[in-house]
Amino acid sequence: MTAKRLVTLVFLAWPGLAAAQDPGTPMSAINWLSDSLAEPPESTLGPVGEENASDGAEISEVLVEPLDDTEGPRADAIGLVPPHATGLPADLWGASDTATLARRITEERPDMLPALQSLVKQILLAELDPPEASGPDGQQLFLARVDKLLDMGAVEEAHALLDLAGAASPKIVRRWFDAALLLGQEDAVCDAMESAPDLSPTYPARVFCLARGGDWEGAVIVMANALALDEITENEDRLLSRFLDPDLFEDRPPPEPPRPLTPLTFRLFEAIGEPIPTNGLPAAFAQADLRSNIGWKARVEAGERLARYGAVTDNQLVGLYTEREPAASGGVWSRVRVVQALDAALETNDTETLATLLPDVWAELMAAEVEVPISRVYGPALAGLEIDGEAGRIAFHMGLLSERYEMTAMTGVAETPEDRFLAGVAQGNVADLTPPSAEARAVADGFNATGIPARFADLVEGDRLGEAILRAVTLLTNGARGNYDDVADGIALLRAVGLEDAARRTALEFLILERRG
Template identity: 60%
Template structure:
């Protein structure tokens, strides 16, 4: 018997009681990978000789303590431009709530700022709780909601088995990207963590200990500690040949990453199109069909969870196999790639390219790659307007604006926004007037200014992102106020990109 199985059998009495305790989670599709141990009530003294001293830690002199999860990040302050004391005096619970309330379907520049905040290496809030994972868990949950699994997994790997809630997310994120072995090993080495039967059986099998997994499966079945549905899935996972020719198992209403991987292992893969966005990452693997890869990349591109080059690479990987829908985008992008040095061809294809990319909301990733090149061509009419706007949606928006010769009122205003100076340019419409107000030197909203003055910059930025979302829904005062706040705290580039995207993309919810 393996050490993993032996340890588990020794803990069976406690697990029998804990099996009904669902993990606390804001992500309702997380696997029940860890059991919650039964708590000793205040009226129940600990068993003699078995008192727990988990609260006491001993650190050798000179040894470094592991950072609390809330302090873990991937991007240092000099990379983000955000201060280490981003959260300052804000309440940890307030920050966590604001992060969870942020929308994922926001303008790309706003998404980029949110992602930077989520990945930033910062000091924990002054009021952080004992475990120090309140803000960290909210950051991870938002990354999972956005489908940014690689970033979430990197943060979780740094945190390791800091707390049960952190480990639970680490396990599930690893399942979706096929990196679960490290987490299985870590859970086995921490006595305070008690993986549930399905998680332990899966980990034993993944490590190659099929005999241990079968033994544990038999024990769980005999003691009635797994459901009939879990029994059926795990049985097929451990020996799929026994069920060859039988009807496929019904897909459960609540699909967890562990369920998803089990179905995949015994040959009944669950389509990801109706699952939470995080599952779409599984369709980017090389063993998945090309169409499914492109569709997944488009879904993830809308939240900034795949790189521009990754999306472009999939668009241009093969020849379109059919017509309509996604194949029209494939053809249009491939035609663009072939015509970058041919102004006549570009003048013909750009209107259709813009229309089909707009339908999928993937115009910004392609514009960031090819926008400056397109804007440099002196294209006529509608194609010229599209080329200019694609250039303004790129990282080189200011250079494009300096070289532009706009011919319409809206294009003149867009160029002024890209330069950061709208004085002397008449805003052509209510949306443009709201942007002009945000760029006119107006004071940010009092609520946001007060937060910055109180040392709560991160909270102010999160609230400003919410206002930007309200602005996209039509609240022009909120739009102007959020832009003013971004400029006031030194995020000029973000303010310009947000304004340009707001005016060019015309996404109003």
């Protein structure tokens, strides 16, 4: 068999593999998604009629029947957490327009206060009824939820949602493929792309999946086919050729990484021994640095970055800090040292050491903006110790930033007007307290409000509760940077619709943390 015949057979085995793509069409709302699927070619077949039917052929009657719902749930209804576990009603979306909800989710800033990050993630992961006016394919809201999780670096959660959706559409599979690449779990989606007849992997994705599955010979054949048909770019050619046969390029410089960098390109550069640092890439890429084959320093830095987005657990971050003894000093190692010292001092209730240590701990945590995850781990124990002075105030604040904020307020010693106001916030009652600052006044206005703020009334009364909550999150995030009327209304809305825990946590973080810009 000639090489030309072999290439032709490989090409025919994957219909649509080399379908042309419009370079002017954006891949998705996320500009770094891999171009892993080819656009399906438009059919050139017209309707069957007398002009193209064979003479004497009998045309059978075509029967049309509606499809039932046995193929699975609509994508917009897929979730990981049942509503009762989140405190959200199943009909949270109500009468909201799907496109409006998708836009509001997309516009949420990932660098919001930790309490708001938790609330938004609860909403994104909840198993909720689709909006009453959702589109026919039931995917627009689902894709917006997945994209926001990826924007926040929550790749594992996004991947879990995409796993449930499966190979439902090219848009879903494209995200599934990239999330799997960042987590090093691409086998399932590679198999799905190969077995689903409606999906046409592009040459780079096909080559990667074949090689990842151990079929290097098949990958080389597909690569030869791509070159013969001029269906890959010059940069893709250089990168894939080096990936398939690195020995041929041992003395040559690596190709320049493209921008934006996709997860597939990121993994290919890693495979050729030229890993690209993730600190200049979107937060989702930092998840790749948490893998066990990555160096400790890179894993700690990735953990800190993801902690700022609420994309790692508190114990994950502490585990990274306490994994081993640091061999250097300065930078991230300063935080490693103080957290390890904090852990050791709490183990023995060494209040004398803690009184000296806590100011340094707080300064280091503030520098990395990881005060909340560390406070959630150590805050309750610190708040229960008798520590005086500045260290005592820090211990009190760390307790207020923990899950046991209300107990800390009830049992701790609040010596200043600021701390007495914080204790009132933690207990949900500031009516008899004088706000000690403009920020505290905004919180007090939110806590003392009655009913739904006017700017949310139409949304709540119009059965658009989820939309109202998303708008409140936006107001609180923007308001924390200076518009305190937005802070007041956002807190008031959360309390009025029963999200008391989120309202108190948000208020405490707004007052304690330095997040003003």
